[in-house]
Amino acid sequence: MLCELTAHALHEKLKNREITAVALAESVYARIDEVESHVKGYLTLTKDLALEQADRADAGFQKGDEMPALAGIPIAIKDVICTKGVRTTCGSKILESFVPPYDATVMTKLYEQGVVMIGKTNMDEFAMGSSTENSAYQITHNPWNLDTIPGGSSGGSAAVVSADTAVCSLGSDTGGSIRQPAALCGVVGMKPTYGRVSRYGLVAFASSLDQIGPFTKDVTDCALLLNAICGSDAMDATSVDVPVPDWTQSLINDVQGLKIGVPKEYFTPALDPEIADSIQRATAVLEGLGATVEEISLPHTEYAIATYYIIAPAEASANLARYDGVRYGYRNENPENLINMYKKTRSEGFGEEVKRRIMLGTFALSAGYQDAYYKKAQKARTLIKSDFDAAFEKVDVIATPTSPTPAFKIGERTADPLQMYLSDVMTTPASHAGLPGISVPCGFVKSGLPVGLQLLGAPFAEEKVLRVAYTFEQNTEHHRRKPQIQTNGVVSS
Amino acid sequence: MATITIEGVRHVANLARLEFNDAETEHFTEQLARILDYIGKLNELETDDVPPTSHIHPHQVFIMGSQEGAAHVAKADVVKPSYPREAVLANAPEPEEGYFGVPRVVDRSH
Numbered sequence: 046m047l048c049e050l051t052a053h054a055l056h057e058k059l060k061n062r063e064i065t066a067v068a069l070a071e072s073v074y075a076r077i078d079e080v081e082s083h084v085k086g087y088l089t090l091t092k093d094l095a096l097e098q099a100d101r102a103d104a105g106f107q108k109g110d111e112m113p114a115l116a117g118i119p120i121a122i123k124d125v126i127c128t129k130g131v132r133t134t135c136g137s138k139i140l141e142s143f144v145p146p147y148d149a150t151v152m153t154k155l156y157e158q159g160v161v162m163i164g165k166t167n168m169d170e171f172a173m174g175s176s177t178e179n180s181a182y183q184i185t186h187n188p189w190n191l192d193t194i195p196g197g198s199s200g201g202s203a204a205v206v207s208a209d210t211a212v213c214s215l216g217s218d219t220g221g222s223i224r225q226p227a228a229l230c231g232v233v234g235m236k237p238t239y240g241r242v243s244r245y246g247l248v249a250f251a252s253s254l255d256q257i258g259p260f261t262k263d264v265t266d267c268a269l270l271l272n273a274i275c276g277s278d279a280m281d282a283t284s285v286d287v288p289v290p291d292w293t294q295s296l297i298n299d300v301q302g303l304k305i306g307v308p309k310e311y312f313t314p315a316l317d318p319e320i321a322d323s324i325q326r327a328t329a330v331l332e333g334l335g336a337t338v339e340e341i342s343l344p345h346t347e348y349a350i351a352t353y354y355i356i357a358p359a360e361a362s363a364n365l366a367r368y369d370g371v372r373y374g375y376r377n378e379n380p381e382n383l384i385n386m387y388k389k390t391r392s393e394g395f396g397e398e399v400k401r402r403i404m405l406g407t408f409a410l411s412a413g414y415q416d417a418y419y420k421k422a423q424k425a426r427t428l429i430k431s432d433f434d435a436a437f438e439k440v441d442v443i444a445t446p447t448s449p450t451p452a453f454k455i456g457e458r459t460a461d462p463l464q465m466y467l468s469d470v471m472t473t474p475a476s477h478a479g480l481p482g483i484s485v486p487c488g489f490v491k492s493g494l495p496v497g498l499q500l501l502g503a504p505f506a507e508e509k510v511l512r513v514a515y516t517f518e519q520n521t522e523h524h525r526r527k528p529q530i531q532t533n534g535v536v537s538s
Numbered sequence: 539m540a541t542i543t544i545e546g547v548r549h550v551a552n553l554a555r556l557e558f559n560d561a562e563t564e565h566f567t568e569q570l571a572r573i574l575d576y577i578g579k580l581n582e583l584e585t586d587d588v589p590p591t592s593h594i595h596p597h598q599v600f601i602m603g604s605q606e607g608a609a610h611v612a613k614a615d616v617v618k619p620s621y622p623r624e625a626v627l628a629n630a631p632e633p634e635e636g637y638f639g640v641p642r643v644v645d646r647s648h
Contacts (some may be wrong), residue, residue, distance in 0.1 A: 239594050253593055267640040279613065285595055351577045362554060369555070371638050372630035383641050387555040400556055404566060405573060407554040408542060420578050423590030428583065430591055463573055481592030504594070 047072040048094045048209045049527070051205045052118045052266045056210065059106055059117050066099035066106070066117030066172040070161050073119045077163075077210045080530050083191055085183045086205040088124050089132055090164040095119070097146060098161045105159065116159035116271045121211035123202045124165040125172055126150055126257065127246035135248050136168040136180040136198075138370050143384030149246020150281065151215060151257050158273050163211050166201030170396045171365065172222055172250045174198050175468040178459055179398045186455070187230060189494050196226030199260070201229040206260045207528055213270060213313045219251050220296040220353050221447075221472025223258045228447035228497020231486045233267050233514070233524070234260045236506045238480030240285035243278030251360035252283070254476050263524055264485065264515045268292035269430060271507070287505055295511035298519045301335030305513065306440035310346035311471060323488035326376035326447050327517065331444070334516060336341040341440060348425050349474040354466055355409050355422035356477075361399075362406030368394065403464040430478040432486045437503040442513045446471050447484040447497035481507045485514045486523040495523070541571050 047069050058064045074092055081087060095235060098477035102117035125135050127145035129152070134140045147158070154160075170177035177185045177200025185200045188208040193206040199216030203226035206214050216223040218236035227234025236258045242383065247257055259270035272293065277286040307328055312321055332338045370376035370390030377393055380386030395403070409418035436443060449470055458465040475482045480501050497519040498517065500511040518524055542550075547567045551558055558566060622634060632639035 055597050086607070120630040142614075143629055146621050146628065283593075283595075338545055345583075348580060348583060351579045354573065355577060355580075366555075370631060371640055372626075374631070377633035380641050383643050384555070388557045391555055392557050395556075401566065401569065403554050403556065404547070404550055404570060408546070408550045408570070408574075411550060411553060420590055421583075421585060424585035425580050425583055426591040427588050428585070430594070462569055463576055466573075477591075 046076060046121070046209065048076045048212065050212070051262045052212050052269055053113060055118060056116075057115055059102070060112065062106060064101040066161060067096060069117060069120055070095050070099040070163070072210070073163055073210060073318070076208075079209055080188075080208055080532060081531050083186060083245070083530060084188055084204050084208045084210065085185050086166055086201040086208065086210060087121070087164040088134060088136070088167050088182055088201070091131055091162050094131070095161045095163055098159070102159045102161065105411070113158040115155065115273055117409050118160055119163045120155065120160045121163050121166050121202060121205045121214035122152070123168055123199050123214070123216045125168060125248045126151060126215060127248065128162070128165065131165065133165065133184070133248070135172070136170040136182065137395065137399070138181040139391075140373070142376060143373050145246070147246065147307065150243035150248065150278045154273055166199070166205055166214060168201055169198035170399050171248070171361070172198040172217055172219055172399050173361070173402055175221070175225060175465055176453075176458065177201060177226070178455065181396050182384055184401060184455060187452045188530050189231060189530060190452065190492070192454055193494065194229070194455055196229035198222040200226050202260050203227050203232055203234065206230070206232045206262060208530060209527070213262070213266055215257055215270075215274070216260055217247055217255055217257050218476070219254045219357060220476045221469045223260065224472050224482055224497070224499055225448050225469065227260055227484040228499070229452040229495065231495030231526070232260050232262060232484050232514075233264055233483065234258065235267050235271070235401060235483040236481065237271060237275060237507060238481045240283055241275050241481070241488065241505070241507070242484070243276070243281040243284045245278055245280035249364040250366065251357040253360060254357060264295070264483075264511060264518050265296055267483065268296055268511055276410065290508065292507065292511060295508040296515045297512050298516050299335070300331055300513055300516045303442065303513065304337045304339065304440040305331055306339055306341035306436055306443045308343040308346065308436070308443060310343050311445040315449050315467070315470070316446060317490070319450065319490040320446050320449065320496050323490070324498060325489040328496045329443050330520060331513065333453045334520060339440065339442070341436050343436060345425065345428045345432050346474055349429055349477060350466055350470055352422045352425040352429065352442065352477060353469065354405065355418050355472040358402040358406030359409045359419050361408070362403045362410065365399070365403055398462070402515060405518050426477045429474055433475070433478040433480060433503075435468040441502070441506075441509050445499045445501070447499040451492070451496060452492035475501045479504055479511050481505070483510050483514050485518060487517070487521070488523055491527070541574055615630060
């Protein structure tokens with residue numbers, strides 16, 4: 046099936062006119078017909094638009110034009126990224142009928158490349174969650190085992206790449222929402238350095254942490270997507286004006302002379318022993334290829350979750366104040382007065398986790414508590430960032446597990462929010478420091494679920510991260526394995 | 539760090555423009571107290587001399603200014619076309635005569 050292939054393999058076929066973009070899009074939709082009712086990764090499918098875009102790409106290839114690397118490539122977009130004329134719900138009832146009047150900057154850039162948008166993917170409401178179970182619409186199932194969660198919050202974007210119902214996708218990462226689902230679904234997922242990618246049109250959750258990034262079937266595709274979406278933007282004052290290299294130049298199959306640090310604090314009793322083994326084998330592979338692997342210390346790691354669950358909810362409580370029923374989205378129909386309209390609209394429109402975080406954030410910013418909570422967390426953030434600054438004086442890249450456990454069962458952690466928050470223990474530290482991080486498949490536990498290796502770099506040092514990830518991938522086979530999706534007892538691979 | 543009471547939850551809910559029934563209030567009080575108890579872990583850290591981090595690229599403002607000596611992110615004050623009124627109102631729950639309609643806030647009897 047065409048939809049199983051990588052974007053770079055498909056580009057060659059499109060360029061050589063072996064296939065058409067329309068046939069490729071049809072192949073993806075045929076796969077969707079086959080498995081989507083089991084995976085449930087999409088909230089909206091945009092087939093008419095996709096076929097139009099595919100037609101346009103085909104016209105370019107037929108004329109023999111020099112076509113961009115992503116022309117005609119089927120892509121899925123997390124439903125937190127604004128798409129002009131296409132409903133954007135953020136997984137929330139409060140935005141059930143919201144149709145953005147503009148495109149996010151990343152969409153403008155992708156459309157310039159000539160991508161084919163397959164649809165919008167499911168997510169935890171407003172990107173708040175680690176399992177995609179907080180979506181107001183549906184639960185997405187992990188293609189490797191339909192009884193388990195795909196991770197979150199970008200669970201839909203990870204699952205559709207894993208299930209071959211998209212060739213690649215975009216997600217967003219605030220505390221691990223790209224890297225963790227990539228690990229649990231056995232695909233490549235990358236959060237670029239904070240400021241690399243414009244957040245214009247990314248519906249805000251925690252503005253000092255949010256960053257858009259790709260899900261792909263391999264590291265080469267990851268570099269191609271980064272090429273398309275990176276760059277400063279006048280519409281986002283937090284995007285950084287630094288040179289954007291051609292990331293495919295970082296795809297060097299050689300780690301000799303590179304120093305890789307493994308932080309001892311990530312290997313706690315909470316880490317699944319099978320995952321610890323898998324990570325140790327992965328770093329041994331890199332060592333065998335000529336990298337120097339050494340133990341390092343990031344002493345404030347254990348404070349990252351507590352810090353995150355103050356800073357992110359505090360920023361969220363301010364960002365989500367805009368959902369008041371006045372200008373867009375859901376509005377309660379029988380309010381007694383204006384204030385009552387705000388309260389009823391928000392209480393009916395938001396799900397439980399979103400309310401919990403708004404409450405937590407509002408409390409942390411309220412009079413009398415701001416210094417004890419919010420300011421304290423900002424100071425802890427400085428300490429966490431300083432750990433990384435010191436580590437990158439000594440090593441080029443840091444290697445850790447992406448998630449402390451493989452995909453867990455649907456429903457297993459929903460009753461206990463704190464337990465769910467601890468799912469992010471391996472990913473939030475790098476978020477505080479704004480670091481680039483990738484998760485690449487590095488093995489499987491005995492039950493057959495995939496394991497992810499997280500590689501972190503210093504700010505704007507994506508090139509080293511990609512180089513290590515690429516070398517690991519070129520010398521291992523984990524990324525080639527595909528899930529066998531059980532459809533009515535029939536295995537569909 | 540202090541914990542949160544039922545009264546505290548009611549107060550914060552009002553600030554956040556949310557409303558809960560009694561059972562929900564109790565439920566949230568319990569959960570928030572547990573989360574805040576975990577967050578209390580931050581008290582182990584000595585932070586008197588640590589500056590807060592609100593943004594990861596503090597040099598950002600200088601980069602965005604681009605010209606030498608520019609020290610802020612302000613853009614040139616140039617009028618540009620905005621979205622048409624219909625496009626902006628298309629998502630409004632109750633548009634009224636080209637505006638966003640809301641429940642009456644002024645009492646007509648005065």
